[in-house]
Amino acid sequence: MSTKEAKTEAPKTAPAETKKLTGAEMVIKALIEQGVEVIFGYPGGAVLPIYDEIFKNQDKIKHVLVRQEGGALHAAEGYARSTGKVGCALVTSGPGATNAVTGLTDALLDSIPVVCITGQVPTFLIGTDAFQEADTTGITRPCTKHNYLVKDADDIAETVHEAFHVARSGRPGPVVIDIPKDVQFAKGEYHEAKKLEQQFYQPKTQPDMAAIEAAVELMASAKQPVFYTGGGVINAGPEASKLLRELVKETGFPITSTLMGLGAYPAANKEWLGMLGMHGTFEANWAMHDCDVMINIGARFDDRVTGRTDKFSPNSTKVHVDIDASSINKNIHVDIPIVADATEALRAMLDVWKKRKYKADEAALKKWWDQIEKWRAKNCLAYKSDSKIIKPQYALERLRYFTEKDARDTYITTEVGQHQMWAAQFLGFNEPNRWMTSGGLGTMGYGLPAAIGAQMAHPDALVVDVAGEASILMNIQEMSTAVQYRTPVKIFILNNQWMGMVRQWQELLHGERYSESYTESLPDFVKLAEAYGGIGLRAETPDELDGVIEEMLKTDRVTIVDICVDQKENCFPMIPSGKAHNEMILSPDADQFDKSLV
Amino acid sequence: MNQAKRKNKKSKSVYAPGPDQGALESHTLAIIVKNEPGVLARVIGLFTGRGYNIDSLTVAETDHEEGMSRITIVSSGTPEVIEQIKESLRQLVPVKRVRDLTTFGPHIERELALIKVASTGERRIESLRLADVFRARPVDSTLESFVFELTGTTEKVDAFIDLMKPLGLVDVSRTGVAAISRGATTHDEITD
Ligand SMILES: Cc1ncc(C[n+]2csc(CCOP(=O)(O)OP(=O)(O)O)c2C)c(N)n1
Numbered sequence: 001m002s003t004k005e006a007k008t009e010a011p012k013t014a015p016a017e018t019k020k021l022t023g024a025e026m027v028i029k030a031l032i033e034q035g036v037e038v039i040f041g042y043p044g045g046a047v048l049p050i051y052d053e054i055f056k057n058q059d060k061i062k063h064v065l066v067r068q069e070g071g072a073l074h075a076a077e078g079y080a081r082s083t084g085k086v087g088c089a090l091v092t093s094g095p096g097a098t099n100a101v102t103g104l105t106d107a108l109l110d111s112i113p114v115v116c117i118t119g120q121v122p123t124f125l126i127g128t129d130a131f132q133e134a135d136t137t138g139i140t141r142p143c144t145k146h147n148y149l150v151k152d153a154d155d156i157a158e159t160v161h162e163a164f165h166v167a168r169s170g171r172p173g174p175v176v177i178d179i180p181k182d183v184q185f186a187k188g189e190y191h192e193a194k195k196l197e198q199q200f201y202q203p204k205t206q207p208d209m210a211a212i213e214a215a216v217e218l219m220a221s222a223k224q225p226v227f228y229t230g231g232g233v234i235n236a237g238p239e240a241s242k243l244l245r246e247l248v249k250e251t252g253f254p255i256t257s258t259l260m261g262l263g264a265y266p267a268a269n270k271e272w273l274g275m276l277g278m279h280g281t282f283e284a285n286w287a288m289h290d291c292d293v294m295i296n297i298g299a300r301f302d303d304r305v306t307g308r309t310d311k312f313s314p315n316s317t318k319v320h321v322d323i324d325a326s327s328i329n330k331n332i333h334v335d336i337p338i339v340a341d342a343t344e345a346l347r348a349m350l351d352v353w354k355k356r357k358y359k360a361d362e363a364a365l366k367k368w369w370d371q372i373e374k375w376r377a378k379n380c381l382a383y384k385s386d387s388k389i390i391k392p393q394y395a396l397e398r399l400r401y402f403t404e405k406d407a408r409d410t411y412i413t414t415e416v417g418q419h420q421m422w423a424a425q426f427l428g429f430n431e432p433n434r435w436m437t438s439g440g441l442g443t444m445g446y447g448l449p450a451a452i453g454a455q456m457a458h459p460d461a462l463v464v465d466v467a468g469e470a471s472i473l474m475n476i477q478e479m480s481t482a483v484q485y486r487t488p489v490k491i492f493i494l495n496n497q498w499m500g501m502v503r504q505w506q507e508l509l510h511g512e513r514y515s516e517s518y519t520e521s522l523p524d525f526v527k528l529a530e531a532y533g534g535i536g537l538r539a540e541t542p543d544e545l546d547g548v549i550e551e552m553l554k555t556d557r558v559t560i561v562d563i564c565v566d567q568k569e570n571c572f573p574m575i576p577s578g579k580a581h582n583e584m585i586l587s588p589d590a591d592q593f594d595k596s597l598v
Numbered sequence: 599m600n601q602a603k604r605k606n607k608k609s610k611s612v613y614a615p616g617p618d619q620g621a622l623e624s625h626t627l628a629i630i631v632k633n634e635p636g637v638l639a640r641v642i643g644l645f646t647g648r649g650y651n652i653d654s655l656t657v658a659e660t661d662h663e664e665g666m667s668r669i670t671i672v673s674s675g676t677p678e679v680i681e682q683i684k685e686s687l688r689q690l691v692p693v694k695r696v697r698d699l700t701t702f703g704p705h706i707e708r709e710l711a712l713i714k715v716a717s718t719g720e721r722r723i724e725s726l727r728l729a730d731v732f733r734a735r736p737v738d739s740t741l742e743s744f745v746f747e748l749t750g751t752t753e754k755v756d757a758f759i760d761l762m763k764p765l766g767l768v769d770v771s772r773t774g775v776a777a778i779s780r781g782a783t784t785h786d787e788i789t790d
């Protein structure tokens with residue numbers, strides 16, 4: 001940070017403004033200037049001066065007391081993901097900071113803008129193994145986009161402003177500001193946020209027009225094209241989703257998306273192929289494999305998407321739009337790289353397409369769609385329905401039916417496991433920012449705090465955490481937070497009593513040796529909900545299901561719904577790790593699974 | 599990273615062996631960074647975290663007014679990995695500019711070495727004679743030792759050290775490579 005610049009600017013501010021403030025006062029003032037409305041946090045010795053200021057500024061900034069710092073980070077992520085704003089967390093030094101590490105890593109992998117302020121022991125104690133000292137900037141350096149240790153109160157305001165700028169610009173991500181306690185007490189000068197063009201960090205957002213023109217020309221000549229979109233479209237803001245819809249409409253090309261990109265394109269539209277990747281649809285993965293032109297917008301060729309890279313989409317010419325140049329050519333070689341913000345790239349593509357009066361090759365496209373329809377006819381998500389046991393897929397279909405009927409806007413979060421993949425497959429998303437899941441890190445325990453964060457931002461919306469019984473226990477303490485703040489999230493547990501995803505891999509890949517994947521002594525989730533002051537409901541048979549869902553939607557209280565589902569159900573389709581897209585396994589041929597692959 | 603991937607080829611992992619690795623190339627990168635606390639750790643952390651190689655590293659503040667430092671790293675990897683290294687470095691917030699001097703073209707690379715040789719008699723005289731050939735200056739001498747100062751390319755420094763081994767080499771301190779492009783151009787005038 002260059003303090004010099006800011007100092008020379010100071011005389012511009014009114015005399016009253018130059019009155020010195022304490023570090024803690026400036027933290028809160030800077031957060032308010034950045035538009036922060038909610039902070040998720042947990043107090044402790046090293047952040048007490050800041051907590052003091054929170055007490056004094058209750059009317060301007062709301063603090064949500066989580067029950068473990070990990071929850072604060074996921075809640076900030078849920079808030080950020082559902083609003084497009086930067087999420088904010090505040091934790092103490094030492095254990096507070098180390099508890100935040102999982103959430104920071106989660107936000108890094110999924111490119112979620114979060115600013116986390118951590119308290120630190122006083123500067124004169126740093127390096128002495130002081131009480132609750134941890135090398136926070138050292139620990140968080142690899143799991144943040146950037147981090148700061150502020151040693152001078154004069155630097156506080158500028159650091160906070162820069163942290164927000166870094167978190168939200170370019171490829172978004174988590175930023176940590178570590179503030180020693182003596183710096184929180186010390187007086188310093190407040191500086192207002194610098195203008196955008198004065199910032200040191202200036203990521204490129206505008207596309208190279210020659211590359212856009214080459215990409216659009218390629219699209220116009222494509223015979224078997226596919227759009228492959230990702231979280232970058234969501235991160236670029238709602239305008240990107242709008243432009244994407246328009247581009248798909250103009251071209252008539254099929255579109256699939258990653259787990260992180262769901263909702264950017266409506267699942268209800270006919271061009272939508274469903275999610276791709278390890279548990280993606282047959283039609284999406286085969287279209288990726290057989291296409292001749294692939295247009296990747298804001299996705300990063302993750303290994304869960306590509307499967308075996310040397311057999312990935314062997315015959316296609318690939319366009320890749322990404323705001324992060326280091327994501328391009330990292331896993332898959334592409335032909336037309338475009339470093340840009342998704343909104344800008346999509347806008348430019350549409351402009352060129354229209355100006356040049358390009359038309360898709362209708363005849364070729366029809367043949368391509370005929371082929372896709374044949375793949376669709378496989379009906380890859382089909383499952384055997386049952387009149388006695390609730391199939392997890394059926395439970396989600398009913399959830400979708402009732403939430404679509406509900407007048408409220410619906411936000412879905414998930415934990416990690418089979419239920420997460422089924423939710424992605426079965427709940428159709430039609431708008432961006434409505435789907436929050438831990439994609440890159442796969443963090444069990446993400447869903448409940450993320451749901452609280454989303455509900456904080458959207459008090460009138462319906463927020464449902466689709467959960468597994470194992471994952472939910474990882475951050476179950478946040479029930480208490482939800483009840484305290486009357487954020488009436490609904491926890492929809494697909495309770496199969498197993499770590500289902502682990503059990504599935506053990507069944508298919510480890511000779512059915514179910515090592516430690518069954519949970520004995522699960523709590524009674526209905527009583528657990530009641531113990532926390534929420535409502536508990538349970539469905540054990542398919543005919544109880546609808547009533548339970550309706551009741552869940554009726555209540556304005558925090559609710560756990562314990563859906564007792566088939567314990568043996570596996571999640572299909574599935575591309576085993578290291579296999580190609582065209583080697584995916586559908587549920588009826590699961591028996592042919594090559595179990596020797598370990 | 600590459601080594602790990604190569605090993606996988608033989609194992610029965612469910613993961614594919616990964617793409618075939620091309621030949622390794624050595625590249626000299628000049629990285630201009632804001633000289634803020636932790637910036638070196640951040641650059642190094644990127645290399646260790648992503649399994650890239652560092653063959654040589656030098657760092658010092660080069661612009662005291664603006665507080666900018668120059669890190670020179672010699673790294674080796676396949677052409678794809680080298681590209682990846684450069685792009686990942688550019689993503690770091692305090693990194694202002696990354697230039698690959700190897701692909702940029704004509705440039706000068708120099709190392710400074712201090713080399714201590716302890717010997718007497720014929721060996722002592724021979725070390726002095728060779729130092730003269732290499733234009734290494736004795737900067738400290740006692741009756742049974744010399745400290746030579748030598749600047750030159752890595753190869754030249756290596757060669758001198760090899761020659762000193764039988765002549766009583768006891769200690770070596772090297773700076774690592776500092777590098778700069780030839781001619782009037784600077785980093786700031788060139789964009790990729
Ligand atoms: C923190 C963490 N630990 C371990 C894992 C590995 N893991 C992935 S899915 C899973 C099982 C999840 O079980 P449950 O929540 O019941 O979901 P289900 O698969 O049964 O739907 C485990 C242990 C993980 N993703 N995250």
Ligand SMILES: [Mg+2]
Pocket residue numbers: 417468469470494495496497498499500
């Ligand atoms: Mg389970």
